[in-house]
Amino acid sequence: MPTDSLPLLPIRRLTLRDLTACADLSEDRGWPREEHKWGLLLTAGQGYGIDDPDGGLVSACVVTEYGPQEHPSLAAIGMVLVAERHARQGVGRRLMQHVIVAMGTTPLTLHATPNGRPLYEQIGFKVTGRAEMLRGRFTPDGQESEVVTRAATAEDLPSILQLDEEVFGADRTHVITRLPAFADRLRVAEEDGRLIGYAAAWPNMDNHVVGPLIARDTETAKALVASLAAHTDRPLRTDIDVRHEELLAWAKDLGLASVAFNAVMTYGIPDLPGDWTRRFAPLTVAAG
Secondary structure (H helix, E strand, O other): OOOOHHHOOOOEEOHHHHHHHHHHHHHHHHOOOOOHHHHHHHHOOEEEEEOOOOOEEEEEEEEEEEEOOOOOOEEEEEEEEHHHOOOOHHHHHHHHHHHHHOOOOOOOEEEEOOOOOHHHHHHOOOEEEEEEEEEEOOOOOOOOOEEEEEOHHHHHHHHHHHHHHHHHHHOOHHOOHHHHHOEEEEEEEEOOEEEEEEEEEEEOOOEEEEEEEEEEHHHHHHHHHHHHHHHOOOOEEEEEEEOOOOHHHHHHOOOEEEEEEEEEEEEEEOOOOOOOOHHOOOOOOOOO
């Protein structure tokens, strides 16, 4: 396909029928296929893409909106990808600008890799935080936590949703209610019958990703991570807000190693809503 025809290709909405093409695009850029994650994002969020006349996708991204359906209070952008053969030709910028226009006045957020950050800064995103990706085999230290954790049940869902909205700063019922089917493990922490945290572990290739991780304090977060690790033989992966230094040090001491840092960026708001002190890790950096 001639390079000068790229700006003429239409941007369209993606659906679950595009899941394989999205996974192919991930693979093309050296990312894991992550079909399980793509499936969640394309059903809970809205995908945008550009078709390649020669087959497959030129580019794709997914936007997940939170808050009232009529007037979302926040939208997370993720999985921004451009096929290698079309890289460095302005396609990513065009797709991002299209999304910004489509979202109108809705504030935006995303996690940017070092490679992607310059583009996002050029179009108006500001760095408001950082997240550190950890990966490895968790080795318990043998210490018994005083925090009580257990497997979540259907009866816990209203309390999970209430806590999540309070901490995240926006209603994300349409995403959190998908966790029981999406995740392999969903656990809660409680005190005197009251929910004080919850976390999920969901399969991603050969890992279990820990997220969301919402907890009253660091000790509760540690207990939830340890309880999830006790129920899997896969390596763990998670993205922790760098302000949670104690949790990061603890996880590294128990086998998880630093893999990468991402910049947390926002557009239209000075910072993310909610309570960062209880928000330890996102569901996935692609959805906030």
